[in-house]
Amino acid sequence: MTENDAGARRDAEGWRPPRWTRSQAARIERTPETVAPVIEPPAEDPAADLHIWDTWLLRDRHGEIAEVDGWRVLFSLTAPEELLPGKRHDVAEIRFFYSRNGTEWHGGEPVFDADALGQRQWAGSALYDDGDLYLYYTAAGDESAEELNYNQRIAVGHGGRFAADDDGVRSEGPWTHEVLLEPDGEWYESEDQSRGMIYTFRDPWFFEDPNTGETTLLFEANTPVPTDSGRCGGDEAQQEFNGSVGVAASRSGDPLDWELEPPLLDGVCVNQELERPHVVARDDRYYLFFSSHMHTFAPGLRGFDGLYGFVADSLRGEYEPLNGSGLVVANPAGVPFQAYSWMAFPYRDEVLVQSFYNYREFAGESLDGIADLSEAEQRRRFGGTLSPTLRLDVGDDRTRIHGTLAHWHIPTAREELPATDGYRPPDDVDPDEGYVDRPDTRMDRHRTGRYPRNGY
Template sequence: MNKFSKTVATSVLGFAILFSSFAPATGFAADVEPSNWTREDVSKIVQNKDNTAPEINTEDLEQIAPDYHIWDTWPLRNKDGSIATLNGYKVIFSLTAPSDVLPGKRHDIAEIRYFVSKNGKDWKLGGTVFNEEQLGSRQWAGSAMIEDGEINFFYTATGRKGEEQLTYEQRLVKASADVDASSKGIEFNNWSDHEVILEPDGEYYQTMEQSKQGDIAYAFRDPWFFEDPKSGEEYILFEGNSGGTPAERSVEQEHIGSEDFATVDDVPEESKLFNGNIGIAKAENDEYTEFEIMPPLMEANSLNQELERPHIVTKGNKYYLFTDTHKNKFAPGTDGPDGLYGFVSDSLTSNYEPLNDSGLVVANPENEPYQTYSWMVMPNGTVISFANFYDLNGVTIDELGQQSEQFQFNHFGGTLAPSLKLSIHKDETKILKEMDAGVFK
């Protein structure tokens, strides 16, 4: 298959981490065979009690930082992917914006703040993570790993600092700092320079310039550090789009599914505009500032536009790959809920297959289709997320911006959602129970 006809289809689910490297693709790239998540896979989605989250009681939602909206959240991890504990504290990081900002505008001014907890449940605001040296006009999601008392922080620099008009350029950035843990809490000091570690190459991963030639949107974000327990090699996973322009792409059978399914699936021409993928790059130095960019782990060509916040959990010698996406990111002729999706493989870089046949792991309930988002699976099977929009009474996410500002504020959670406990066994998953909000146990 050529680089424009590769697609997403497999998967992973379990325990893990990730972070990696950037440099011209070399012989290592030959070991990567992108998996395809296909239209046929998604046609098998059926929501049931095993994959549908309970409806949350919004009256019980606690604003852990009342002055801020809180959304995409991730924990401080050890290098092996386990959750770090520093002087008895656990640490989480979240995208934040002042709570008086219209929820739909929060992405335009996002800053990363951190929270600490002794019990992994009750979170106290620590402050902003960075000094004034961070890159981008705002910072989007990433990951963080502690090694030898130093935090290695990976994030998405979106736009350029000081830009007069907001842009959506996205680059992956790394910075390090000393971690000071005391009875008073956690502080990050002596930050290194913030260095761009990855930008799209235009071949495997679409550039912003290519995207502007007729595509729907552009993505190159969400760096997630992962140390492969089998090889000890270190990687960064990230969200991207398959390279090239719409004129260079076509709908191929591997995007659709089996030969039999391809004969009955009438694929609209505009489906080729949907080119989401999950990228990977391999670390080339101990400072995690140089990376070899590699072919994608997975592609969802002609199926889905955004495979957000990819991460891996390892269990039973298998790799479980998870990603989040929205209902309105699926291509014409396909349908899937806002949800957490997953794939499994015996290999890090190839042969991913959808969990539960379709890939769906956690969906919002059908009568509350947007209640939570940005799910992330912890090594122990706990799934965290944030409270998104609820009680919309039939208003779709695309129609939300047409509602009054007060309506939008009244129906946005903007805080940690109830966690879920997930069972992961071979190629199947099951939601076991709902837990308290923000629980990492």
């Protein structure tokens, strides 16, 4: 099907995007191919004075890792290390790090000056386009409000630049900040429409299709589902779980000019949060990945904190779940919250997956249990740094974890990676351990202002 055909279909009355169905999600289970190894703390942490979580690399229009005068750059959401980890989302700030060799990282300075939009900034992506820098981010909270709130808009900082020399990389302003996208209330739920546990309109991710040249911006959103819609068989509890992967297109290719389009994938009746969506294009196929949580699955479904993925023959094709269910990477049952916010990117003949080190030595029913620990224990158990990079075999509609690299290891194009014949997954692949289906205890984050479970 051509892109013109796809566009005509999207404009047709009654058209719906591909769906992640309950029958597909019901097949989710931990397997030797999908369970990541247990993470040990790093011997050294290049940012020990910071909490670090959602992270992304500076990339060019073709999706390749960009370099600034020989330095590669990554961006992370950060907060001061002395802050209680569960409070970090309320003060999140984007900082950047740089490396010549992909293993030794330096920096940790804020990217922006004080003029960034929102009460704080959440995750996004970064485009380096012939020397011009576009940092897409989520403007979280209305900056004009006195109290913390959870309004979300997709924004960009541009006009600034990275200056580099032998000593490193510097961010130089002035930056211009502007809102690019807000929910339309038709394809994408507004905060006022939301009746679910968590409201989302965030995580912009730049992608230019290598086959068609189309320029797009993916993001996490929710699909409006009226109670009389008949969705989920009329089950109102399931209807509240309405996550989707949104997309906007730039007709001219201008990184600042976007128009909303219908979602790429609909998770209504299945899951509330399809976080940080992104695409890896390889072998003329499109691999759509996102992260999600155990507690954001709809009642009656079992899922894990993990990386999920789908594959299609075009960006707007008929997506089918990888490995039959969508599960690509899961934490071990013994440490079900050890990592989160996975980001996949191509490397030679394989796909590498980067994430952040979340909570170790904790196997409670949910992350709500972290709040019951002493503050000292909450800090000790929070990794707050980059996890070891996973190595993934990807072929057709199947994936397999086949090795790992060290914490903070993002290899350069010139680096030869070791063979992984000796890799063995953890023995702990019990699909049931760590699963709890308690929809009656789920908190409404955006209305109460609390961060249940994944807020920790």
